Structure formats: C-alpha cells, structure tokens
Amino acid sequence: MKKFLFIHSQPQQSIESREGLDALMVAAAFDQDCSLLFLGQGLLQLKKQQNAKLIDSKAIDGALKTLPFYDVEEIYVASQDLLRFGLTEQDLLLPVKLLDQNQLSTFLTQYQEVLHLG
Numbered sequence: 001m002k003k004f005l006f007i008h009s010q011p012q013q014s015i016e017s018r019e020g021l022d023a024l025m026v027a028a029a030f031d032q033d034c035s036l037l038f039l040g041q042g043l044l045q046l047k048k049q050q051n052a053k054l055i056d057s058k059a060i061d062g063a064l065k066t067l068p069f070y071d072v073e074e075i076y077v078a079s080q081d082l083l084r085f086g087l088t089e090q091d092l093l094l095p096v097k098l099l100d101q102n103q104l105s106t107f108l109t110q111y112q113e114v115l116h117l118g
Helices: 015-029 040-046 061-065 079-084 101-108
Strands: 003-008 033-038 075-078 097-099 113-116
Touching (some): 075 079, 075 101
C-alpha cells in the first residue's frame, strides 16, 4: 500500500483546500494510508471558531472533523507556523503532531506520493 501525504498551504476559502480535502477523503475511503500536513496559511484551516460566512465561503471544519472516521489520524503542522500565527495546539480543531524545520525534509521522504494542494 502506498503512503500518501496531502499538503495544504492555502487558507480555507481557496478552492484547492476544499478539493484537496475531498481527494484525501476519497483516497482514505479506498483504504490508502493517508496523512495530512498543514503549512503556512493552510494551518488556519484548523483554527477553531472560524466564521466562513464572513469571507463568503463554505466552512470546512465539519469535513475536517470527520477525518478520524476515514482513519486519517496523522495530521501534522509546522511548529514555526503555529508561532507565526500566534496559535497553540489548543486553538486547533484536531489533535496534531508538530514538526520543526529540521524534521520537515526527512519527514517527506517516508511517503511514496506527496500531493501539494496549493
């Protein structure tokens, strides 16, 4: 079985974010080993208590909360992005694993397929 990594680096209002999340759930539904990495502004998709209506967008927090039902439990964020946006792990919708800058390049090598979703 291939290991897939989906990387989100755009905020939730981007079409790439919603389509990427759909692609992740499809792959996971077919028993693929999928993980998710949020980088840069993509981290903001995980922030609790967002109001998507303010940006005329559809909320994706409901879809994010279903990821454990698809056995997508490996969710990573770059620790420097948490600092950059003044967030803590408690500010996020889902439990995450933190990666520092040194771990990121090594981390990527464990996946056969890496899909960067904008």
